Amino acid sequence: MDNNWNDFNNAESQQSFDLIPKGTIAPVRMTIKPGGYDDPNRGWTGGYATRNADTGAVFLKVEYVITEGKYAKRKVWSNIGLFSQKGPEWGNMGRSFIRAILNSSRGLKDKDNTPQAQQARRINGLADLDGLEFLAKIDVEKDQRDDSDKNTIKFAITPDHKEYQGFSGGGSSAPAAPPAPANQGWQQPAQQQAPQQPQQQATSTPPTQTPSWAQ
Structure with a gap:
């Protein structure tokens, strides 16, 4: 702990609590509270589930x-x-x-029913969901406690959506990302670079279209 308890110059700047615009697409990491x-008969073990008395x-109470x-660093x-x-x-x-979270996190298309994809959609328990990272669409809904607006996440962007392919995390189109770790399926592996074309051909190539989420 910092001994200069009365010096706040090195404290982090406070974050804004304004709503994130509806429809914003962003990579998130989920943490189950x-x-x-527990109900072992349903596979709910480890104390992850919450029951309303x-x-x-x-x-599942989830923090994204x-x-x-x-x-970045905002929570939903x-x-x-x-x-x-x-x-x-x-x-x-x-x-x-x-299912959509697993598809997004593990880079699976929804209609992929290969044995490998089916296995990737299976979990050993709720603990397997804790810490997953995926691409999410931010929504806005009414808070049942005071009827105010609040952000929520109810939709995961999967490889079936064009936003998944074009997402770069910076708000604009970007070259393909390098190969991603296994737990970040929303990042796309780099495409193999095509042989360099003569300069006169390169000038005739149409510009890359900006993904819809960045427009």
């Missing part, structure tokens, strides 16, 4: 940290539904979202 609820609903770009909080006594819809929505 343990709720202490009033409604009986079970969900934006890792790159204009809103939202829940992923696992079970509701009202019916299967909420839990099914949660399963669909988790």
Whole structure:
């Protein structure tokens, strides 16, 4: 700890709490806030799930940290539904979202049903979701506590979307990124460089179109 407790010159600048615009696309890292609820019959172990004592609903409380770009280090909080006594819809929505997160994180197209892709969509437990990084679309919804607007994340960008291919983290189009670590499937491996063309041919090549998220 800094002994100069009364000197705030080296303190970090405060962050803005303005809403991130709806539709913003950004890479995030998800962290599950343990709720202490387990149901081994459903595969919910490790205390990651949270149960609402009033409604009986079970969900994951997730904190998302934006890792790159204009809103780097900003946080978004939202829940992923696992079970509701009202019916299967909420839990099914949660399963669909988790599938998309795995697709985004592990670079899988939604219609890829190869044995390798199917295995990549399987998890050993909820702990496997903790710490995943993926490309997300930021949304805005009403906070049920005070009816104010708040950011949320309900949609993962997968390789099926053009935004996944063009994302560079800086708000503009960029050359293909270098090969990514296994847990960052949203980054694209570098394309093999084509043989250099004569100068007169290069000048006739049309400019690269800016991805839709950067327009």
